[in-house]
Amino acid sequence: MILFELRCTRQHHFEAWFKDGSTYDSQAATGGVACPVCGDTGVEKAPMAPRLAKGRGAALDLQAAAGEMRKVLGEFKRQVQQGCDYVGERFPEEARKIHYGDVEARPIYGEASAEEAGKLEEEGVCLRRIPWIDDGN
Numbered sequence: 001m002i003l004f005e006l007r008c009t010r011q012h013h014f015e016a017w018f019k020d021g022s023t024y025d026s027q028a029a030t031g032g033v034a035c036p037v038c039g040d041t042g043v044e045k046a047p048m049a050p051r052l053a054k055g056r057g058a059a060l061d062l063q064a065a066a067g068e069m070r071k072v073l074g075e076f077k078r079q080v081q082q083g084c085d086y087v088g089e090r091f092p093e094e095a096r097k098i099h100y101g102d103v104e105a106r107p108i109y110g111e112a113s114a115e116e117a118g119k120l121e122e123e124g125v126c127l128r129r130i131p132w133i134d135d136g137n
């Protein structure tokens with residue numbers, strides 16, 4: 001759920017919850033969002049950072065959530081780097097060797113295009129695609 005602060009053409013400000021940003025966009029475009037004060041459907045988002053919430057009253061700051069996610073992904077990345085062999089662009093080749101028993105099984109990580117990863121999955125190779133964040137910003 002996402003909370004938007006909206007305003008109508010008569011400058012009434014109000015807040016409304018939407019499933020997500022695109023739900024708001026389609027509802028607003030078809031006149032499905034009306035000002036609770038005057039009923040005007042010419043609403044637009046008032047300048048304000050969107051807030052996300054897990055449930056009622058559990059509003060959470062978007063930037064804090066993004067920071068938290070970076071921390072989790074960063075920690076995950078470190079664990080992968082410590083526990084797995086980096087094989088770079090040879091990943092599809094190495095993953096196949098392991099899958100077909102040509103080499104001893106070991107955890108590896110590396111790069112594969114979406115197409116290559118799809119082919120590996122079709123062959124039944126056990127792999128996961130993970131978001132890989134930069135160490136800097």
Ligand SMILES: [Zn+2]
Pocket residue numbers: 008009010011012035036037038039040
């Ligand atoms: Zn209004």
